[in-house]
Amino acid sequence: MNKINVLAIKEGELIKYDPLAEEIEVNLIEDDETREETETIGYYAMFEYQNGFRKTMYWSKKKMLAHANKYSQAFNAESYKNIQDGKVSQNDLWxxxxxxxxDFDGMSYKTMLRQLISKWGIMSIEMQEAYTKDMATIKENGDYEYIENDQTLYEESIQVESNINEEQKVTTEKETTKKAEKVKKEETVKEEVEEETPNIQPVAEPEQKQEEPPIESNETNNTDDDFFGD
Known part of the structure; x- marks a missing residue:
């Protein structure tokens, strides 16, 4: 990922947001302290990949309030307004x-990034796991329990876990296929080598005929001279 950002848009900053072209035009307040004290009117999030793929999103604060009011059982938009207006005593804030x-803005940032990345982003397994575990406590059995009891977070986490399992399954299948192809290739090469190698039988050496030793004769070779004597 080449670029990612999420930002609260303050009152007076937004000039125009075009949802078709996904382009925003703003005039940000330069002084940080003044900007921090200025009321938030909306939220902007964007990401851009190194290949140039870019996605942006803008929600008004009114839309974010409706989202939180609908999906978080621990939140009520009317109660939030009363707190902002100072109608709730300090003793009852607990x-x-x-x-x-x-921290409404902080939760809004998380929501914007979740909405943006889960719908259009490509997440690594590590990022998916971090996404699933965010804002959750882990039970003894390994399940995740979300602090906000937010149904949206739960549904998104189930989808992410499903994506993780599917990705792991695909990876395992690819590795198994690779190993099988490697073994098959090795066997094929072995068979080809065996076919190309001529089956040469060793030539047996001829048996050497042993010469029979000369037979000594006991007969005396008498010559004529011996016969007649002197």
Missing amino acids: KYSSFWYK
Whole structure:
């Protein structure tokens, strides 16, 4: 991933957002302190891959409030407005323990990135696992329990876990196929070598005939001289 960003858009900053071209035009407040104190009116998120693929998204704060109110059982939009307006006493704030109350912008950033990446992004296994575990506590049996009890997070996590299992399954199948092809290739090469090698039988050496030793004769060779004597 070449670039990724998420940003709260403050009142007076947004000039135009074109959802068709996915282009935003803003005039950001330069002073950080002034910008921090200015009311948020929306949220912008984008990512861009090194191959040039780019995706952006903009939600108004009204849309984000509706999303949190619908999917988080621990959040209520009307109660949030009362807290912002100072209508809830400090002694009663403990009742509103959801992170949506404590850090609405922070939760909105997470939601924007989830919506953007889960729909259009390509995540590695490591990123998918981090995405699944975010905002969750792990039970003794290994299941994830989401602090916000947000049905959207749960459904997205199930989809991500399914993607992880499917990706692992595909990887295992590819490795198995690779090994099988390698073994088959080795066997084929071995068979070809055996076919090309001539079957030469060793030539037996001729048996050497042993010469029989000369037979010594006991007969005396008497010559004529011996016969007649002196």
